[in-house]
Amino acid sequence: MTYSDGGGGTPGQSLMFAATKLNTRNHRLQWLFRALFGLMTLILIVPVGIILGVLVVRGGPAISLEFLFSFPTDAMTAGGIFPALVGTMWLVAVSLIASVPVGVAAAIYLSEYAVDNWLTRVINLAIINLAGVPSIVHALFGVGAFVIFAGFGTSILAASLTLAVMTLPVVIVATRESLQAVPMAFREACWNMGATRWQTIRIVVLPNAISGILTGVILAVSRTAGETAPIMFTGVAFFFPFLPHSVFDQTMAMAMHLFVISTAVPGASDELKYGTALTLITLVLLMNAVSIGFRSYLRGKKKW
Amino acid sequence: MLTERVQLSTSIDLDHRGRDWYADKAVTFLVFVGGISAIVLIIGIFVFITKEGLGFIAGSLDVREFFGSLAWRPTSPTKPTYGILGLIAGTASVTGLAMVVSVPFSLGAAIFIGEFATGRLRETLKVLVELLAAIPSVVWGFIGLSLLNPLIIDIFDVPVGLGVLNSGIILGLMAAPIMTTIAEDALKAVPDTYREAAEAMGATKWQVIFRVVLPAGRNGLVAAVLLGVGRGFGETMAVLMASGNSIKIPTSPFDSVRALTATIAAELGDAPVGSDHYRALFTLGILLFVVTFIINLTADLVVRRAGRK
Numbered sequence: 245m246t247y248s249d250g251g252g253g254t255p256g257q258s259l260m261f262a263a264t265k266l267n268t269r270n271h272r273l274q275w276l277f278r279a280l281f282g283l284m285t286l287i288l289i290v291p292v293g294i295i296l297g298v299l300v301v302r303g304g305p306a307i308s309l310e311f312l313f314s315f316p317t318d319a320m321t322a323g324g325i326f327p328a329l330v331g332t333m334w335l336v337a338v339s340l341i342a343s344v345p346v347g348v349a350a351a352i353y354l355s356e357y358a359v360d361n362w363l364t365r366v367i368n369l370a371i372i373n374l375a376g377v378p379s380i381v382h383a384l385f386g387v388g389a390f391v392i393f394a395g396f397g398t399s400i401l402a403a404s405l406t407l408a409v410m411t412l413p414v415v416i417v418a419t420r421e422s423l424q425a426v427p428m429a430f431r432e433a434c435w436n437m438g439a440t441r442w443q444t445i446r447i448v449v450l451p452n453a454i455s456g457i458l459t460g461v462i463l464a465v466s467r468t469a470g471e472t473a474p475i476m477f478t479g480v481a482f483f484f485p486f487l488p489h490s491v492f493d494q495t496m497a498m499a500m501h502l503f504v505i506s507t508a509v510p511g512a513s514d515e516l517k518y519g520t521a522l523t524l525i526t527l528v529l530l531m532n533a534v535s536i537g538f539r540s541y542l543r544g545k546k547k548w
Numbered sequence: 549m550l551t552e553r554v555q556l557s558t559s560i561d562l563d564h565r566g567r568d569w570y571a572d573k574a575v576t577f578l579v580f581v582g583g584i585s586a587i588v589l590i591i592g593i594f595v596f597i598t599k600e601g602l603g604f605i606a607g608s609l610d611v612r613e614f615f616g617s618l619a620w621r622p623t624s625p626t627k628p629t630y631g632i633l634g635l636i637a638g639t640a641s642v643t644g645l646a647m648v649v650s651v652p653f654s655l656g657a658a659i660f661i662g663e664f665a666t667g668r669l670r671e672t673l674k675v676l677v678e679l680l681a682a683i684p685s686v687v688w689g690f691i692g693l694s695l696l697n698p699l700i701i702d703i704f705d706v707p708v709g710l711g712v713l714n715s716g717i718i719l720g721l722m723a724a725p726i727m728t729t730i731a732e733d734a735l736k737a738v739p740d741t742y743r744e745a746a747e748a749m750g751a752t753k754w755q756v757i758f759r760v761v762l763p764a765g766r767n768g769l770v771a772a773v774l775l776g777v778g779r780g781f782g783e784t785m786a787v788l789m790a791s792g793n794s795i796k797i798p799t800s801p802f803d804s805v806r807a808l809t810a811t812i813a814a815e816l817g818d819a820p821v822g823s824d825h826y827r828a829l830f831t832l833g834i835l836l837f838v839v840t841f842i843i844n845l846t847a848d849l850v851v852r853r854a855g856r857k
Contacts, residue, residue, distance in 0.1 A: 284656030349582025370586035378782025388596035470684025
């Protein structure tokens with residue numbers, strides 16, 4: 245770096261720094277790269293924004309209380325989406341009953357009991373792979389294991405269990421993270437009082453992590469509501485004109501309904517399709533937004 | 549002295565096994581069962597799809613025809629053939645295009661979010677990317693079908709807009725947020741001391757990024773791309789809806805193709821349980837499972853090697 249000396253060392257005058265050619269070039273380059281990468285980020289986000297905008301404009305007029313709470317009519321070319329909404333709620337509820345206890349147990353094991361050995365590494369690898377298995381392979385597993393082998397037939401139970409297997413990694417990872425965020429000193433204090441490991445977990449660790457676990461559960465709900473492939477062959481019907489009464493019934497579901505009316509029902513109006521798509525995406529994004537908002541609220545509130 | 553100590557310890561009964569002790573043991577066991585559930589399930593998935601597919605692999609499978617023939621005609625009444633070359637070409641072309649579209653932008657976005665953006669902008673962008681990753685694949689398929697399809701027809705003046713281009717773009721948009729998140733994590737894992745050292749030497753921000761951060765986070769970035777490939781390879785609904793579904797090796801981006809995943813989704817409903825067709829579809833499932841397993845394993849090894857350094 246060079247500098248121009250302002251006046252041959254006259255007292256009272258400080259050194260004046262000036263940019264060299266190299267400095268200027270570097271600054272230009274830096275500005276250029278910043279703009280380039282910013283543009284790339286925009287290109288990633290803006291099209292999706294436009295797409296969502298189009299969904300809102302075209303699907304918005306279709307959505308009304310009547311649309312949400314009435315049955316499809318005229319061979320699914322008109323009417324509402326009520327049975328699909330109810331079906332999705334059944335699927336979400338039943339799959340949570342299966343995945344949350346197992347997922348939380350797995351996370352407690354990994355965070356509170358497991359030491360760093362080969363078994364833990366294998367478990368972590370299994371979780372990564374479970375999350376990476378294609379959804380259609382989960383569907384095949386559901387057909388083989390729940391529909392045929394366990395004898396549940398095509399039912400809400402079989403479909404929900406398939407979804408539960410798929411969302412298990414989401415629950416495990418989120419829960420483990422929130423358990424590990426509880427400071428070690430909390431546990432040590434409790435152990436020093438003579439509490440057993442389980443008492444410590446029940447009284448100290450879980451209450452301090454419960455909100456983090458909840459964010460994970462909400463994420464799992466949004467995944468469950470949006471999945472189509474795993475439920476296609478395990479329990480969700482093209483059209484099922486009744487509300488399900490038990491877990492052994494078939495049902496309709498939002499994601500599957502969107503697939504059906506946009507590919508297999510020739511006369512379905514655009515308004516109906518866009519309305520269904522908008523409802524589904526609103527449901528999923530809302531759930532995610534709640535989860536994210538909840539998480540950042542907790543992060544702000546945390547005292548340790 | 550010794551006897552006194554023994555008496556003391558028995559009087560407060562250090563070895564008391566009460567209800568809490570048993571509860572603790574029971575929970576330890578239950579939690580362990582939960583802990584290994586992921587292993588049990590991943591093995592279970594492999595066992596069950598293999599069980600259903602095995603009859604085909606052991607019986608009618610002709611390996612050379614399976615991997616070398618374009619003719620996937622499982623429902624032919626005279627002579628059903630099971631050649632998956634066209635399906636592999638379909639999956640490869642769509643995933644390939646998706647990666648060409650999304651890898652540069654994902655890495656660019658990761659660099660911007662991780663290295664340039666600060667404060668509120670950075671948090672907002674991270675949340676946006678996370679929300680993008682949550683859009684269900686059937687909605688992406690619907691977008692390909694009803695928004696991108698007419699757009700491609702208009703712009704390029706082709707008769708049908710469903711094909712490699714459409715599903716490649718859709719898949720690229722789907723995979724990008726995931727790759728961005730993982731790549732940004734990889735950049736974040738590079739210690740700040742590296743950056744500070746480089747900055748202390750007078751390096752500008754982009755010099756720090758290109759000479760220090762990117763080389764140090766290289767393995768994580770490779771893993772991010774690998775996981776993106778895995779995502780594209782395994783994606784079902786979007787590809788089923790946007791690719792046009794005719795089995796061939798594409799010669800132009802507007803050609804309609806059929807992916808491995810989409811084949812299972814499209815045909816499983818019509819294949820009678822236990823038939824050769826049904827078992828062949830499960831064999832495709834085995835193939836998908838094994839390939840994604842290898843991709844995930846490789847990504848994990850790459851990251852682990854980065855961690856050891």
